[in-house]
Amino acid sequence: MALDAYDIYSALWKHIVTSNQREDVVNGIKACISDSEIISFVRRVADNSIGEPFELKDLERDCKNEAKAIECRKLGNEKFHPKVKKYIEAVAYYNESIALSEDGSETLAIAYANRSAVCYELEEYADCLQNIRLARENSYPENLTFKLDNREKGCLKRLAENDHKQLEKDDVPRKPKLSYEPNPKIPRISDCLELKEDDQFGRHLVTNRNLSVGDIVIEEAPFSSLLVSDRRYMHCDYCHDDQFLTLIPCKSCTVTMFCSTNCQQKAVDTYHRIECSVIKDMHFLFTKVILMALRTTTTAISTFDYNLKELRLHVESIDEKSMNPFKLDWSSIDSKQVYSTIHILATNQSLRSASDLVQRSVYAIIMSELLFRNTELGKLCDDQESHDLIRTLLFRHAQASPVSMHSTMFMEYTPKEYEKYSPLKVGCGSFPILSMINHSCAPNLERMTLPNGNVMALVNRPIKKGGQLFDNYGYHHCLESLEKRQNGLFEQYSFRCQCEACKLKYPLFIRLPHAKLPPGVRPPIDYDEMDRLAQHDMATALRKIPEYCWYLNMLDPQYPNYEVSSVQEALVKCYHVVYAKKSRKARYKDLCNL
Numbered sequence: 001m002a003l004d005a006y007d008i009y010s011a012l013w014k015h016i017v018t019s020n021q022r023e024d025v026v027n028g029i030k031a032c033i034s035d036s037e038i039i040s041f042v043r044r045v046a047d048n049s050i051g052e053p054f055e056l057k058d059l060e061r062d063c064k065n066e067a068k069a070i071e072c073r074k075l076g077n078e079k080f081h082p083k084v085k086k087y088i089e090a091v092a093y094y095n096e097s098i099a100l101s102e103d104g105s106e107t108l109a110i111a112y113a114n115r116s117a118v119c120y121e122l123e124e125y126a127d128c129l130q131n132i133r134l135a136r137e138n139s140y141p142e143n144l145t146f147k148l149d150n151r152e153k154g155c156l157k158r159l160a161e162n163d164h165k166q167l168e169k170d171d172v173p174r175k176p177k178l179s180y181e182p183n184p185k186i187p188r189i190s191d192c193l194e195l196k197e198d199d200q201f202g203r204h205l206v207t208n209r210n211l212s213v214g215d216i217v218i219e220e221a222p223f224s225s226l227l228v229s230d231r232r233y234m235h236c237d238y239c240h241d242d243q244f245l246t247l248i249p250c251k252s253c254t255v256t257m258f259c260s261t262n263c264q265q266k267a268v269d270t271y272h273r274i275e276c277s278v279i280k281d282m283h284f285l286f287t288k289v290i291l292m293a294l295r296t297t298t299t300a301i302s303t304f305d306y307n308l309k310e311l312r313l314h315v316e317s318i319d320e321k322s323m324n325p326f327k328l329d330w331s332s333i334d335s336k337q338v339y340s341t342i343h344i345l346a347t348n349q350s351l352r353s354a355s356d357l358v359q360r361s362v363y364a365i366i367m368s369e370l371l372f373r374n375t376e377l378g379k380l381c382d383d384q385e386s387h388d389l390i391r392t393l394l395f396r397h398a399q400a401s402p403v404s405m406h407s408t409m410f411m412e413y414t415p416k417e418y419e420k421y422s423p424l425k426v427g428c429g430s431f432p433i434l435s436m437i438n439h440s441c442a443p444n445l446e447r448m449t450l451p452n453g454n455v456m457a458l459v460n461r462p463i464k465k466g467g468q469l470f471d472n473y474g475y476h477h478c479l480e481s482l483e484k485r486q487n488g489l490f491e492q493y494s495f496r497c498q499c500e501a502c503k504l505k506y507p508l509f510i511r512l513p514h515a516k517l518p519p520g521v522r523p524p525i526d527y528d529e530m531d532r533l534a535q536h537d538m539a540t541a542l543r544k545i546p547e548y549c550w551y552l553n554m555l556d557p558q559y560p561n562y563e564v565s566s567v568q569e570a571l572v573k574c575y576h577v578v579y580a581k582k583s584r585k586a587r588y589k590d591l592c593n594l
């Protein structure tokens with residue numbers, strides 16, 4: 001079986017340890033004075049030790065595969081069967097079949113036709129017509145066209161009768177608005193936020209006014225973003241929308257689909273032009289966090305219009321110490337300057353162990369080898385300097401990704417559970433300003449992905465003027481023990497957390513004390529209303545938000561307590577209902593088995 005990049009690194013590190021080279025490698029890395037030297041040093045160690053680790057001989061180049069396409073279509077047909085009626089699962093298979101089929105082939109046409117049948121059953125007649133058109137534009141078998149003709153007639157009749165579902169008004173997510181005046185130079189953040197730096201926290205955000213629970217203070221767009229691989233046949237690779245009934249495939253690779261030719265063009269212009277021939281292998285070799293290093297690098301290259309010399313000179317001109325995203329004018333900034341703000345995100349390189357740096361070097365070498373071998377970067381990199389540039393950018397972003405990138409979510413629908421909608425990771429992105437926010441195990445902010453892919457920051461505990469904004473990096477005192485949090489944060493983020501929860505040893509949720517409510521104030525959580533929130537009831541969410549905010553502002557002096565944590569969770573649920581993107585699957589709950 002082919003090895004992934006971690007296996008290749010593990011084998012190399014094991015060899016280094018068992019052949020007593022560990023100390024030499026540690027010292028060798030310490031003696032390097034640049035990233036390029038570290039990568040070259042690791043390459044030499046690898047070349048001298050375990051044969052040809054970077055040959056990647058077992059990787060098959062991605063290409064359309066009719067046999068697999070037919071196989072997927074058959075699996076789709078099993079799910080589509082009237083006794084099964086798992087239409088959404090059928091669509092995922094048909095989409096895979098579409099992505100695997102040769103352009104213009106009969107296999108492609110049949111997959112579109114089968115998807116049109118699903119659309120018909122789901123009463124999505126406009127989408128059905130689109131799929132019928134796509135089937136006809138490819139090589140749909142002559143002797144079966146009557147099927148498409150009949151389906152088309154049915155659609156036109158239903159559309160004329162207006163007998164189809166429309167999204168209820170209440171279902172449409174609202175657009176958030178910053179709670180305070182926007183910063184004139186950074187319109188996506190409130191003017192009360194400032195960037196500070198000190199020895200304990202590094203760069204961090206503070207507020208120069210009191211903030212209350214419910215305040216929205218940041219809404220930021222990613223510089224680069226990536227769809228997680230297991231959603232690739234259900235979401236648009238570019239905008240991440242779950243338009244699964246009408247996705248169109250990349251004509252070359254088998255793992256990328258788009259909701260429109262517009263998104264397809266944008267993806268090609270920003271990253272897919274380079275990545276197309278290697279992205280399938282990259283998904284096999286790397287985790288999504290490391291793939292973000294690839295995506296950020298390819299996005300940077302396109303930002304500089306594939307002019308590697310200009311990109312190199314730009315990178316060399318960035319003064320990391322003085323580069324400050326708050327000093328830029330984001331109302332007129334160009335994307336090259338935006339890249340500068342991504343380039344300087346924390347990497348924690350000086351805190352990383354030799355084995356960690358070997359690992360990231362191995363990743364940069366494997367990624368760059370594939371890019372040089374199988375993409376136009378091979379030709380574009382016509383000197384040593386441009387090869388070095390690509391390797392060092394990959395190396396740098398492979399360190400920054402696990403520290404500074406954020407997951408993006410949408411609300412997935414799971415009908416059998418009590419919580420019908422729950423946040424599901426659909427991608428990740430790089431965010432210049434949000435990445436300046438430090439961690440606390442008792443945070444005062446919640447991040448939330450919006451339907452347009454932007455991420456907003458919402459205050460969930462009051463923050464006093466001069467206070468720091470704190471995010472949670474996945475280690476909350478309600479959910480993880482002190483020891484787990486300390487170890488996890490140190491391992492991934494290289495710092496010893498000294499937040500209030502760690503210092504004051506806040507308990508887990510189940511051990512939280514109860515708050516003392518003022519006389520006459522009833523307990524904040526009403527279970528009937530929680531039920532309605534679990535069903536994503538917009539009216540309930542809109543009504544409860546001010547009430548929950550009031551409780552949280554009032555009870556914060558007693559933090560930590562059961563009531564505050566429960567209401568924080570309920571408030572997030574309200575915000576998901578109001579602002580987040582919901583899976584379109586839910587619309588079909590009465591028409592098929594979900």
Ligand SMILES: C[S@@+](CC[C@H](N)C(=O)[O-])C[C@H]1O[C@@H](n2cnc3c(N)ncnc32)[C@H](O)[C@@H]1O
Pocket residue numbers: 200201202203204345346348403404435436437438439440492493494495496497498499
């Ligand atoms: C996303 S960055 C946050 C911004 C960072 N302080 C900077 O200067 O770029 C994450 C890194 O910030 C530092 N950090 C985050 N939270 C911290 C905290 N509570 N105490 C100390 N350092 C923290 C750690 O080095 C962590 O790896």
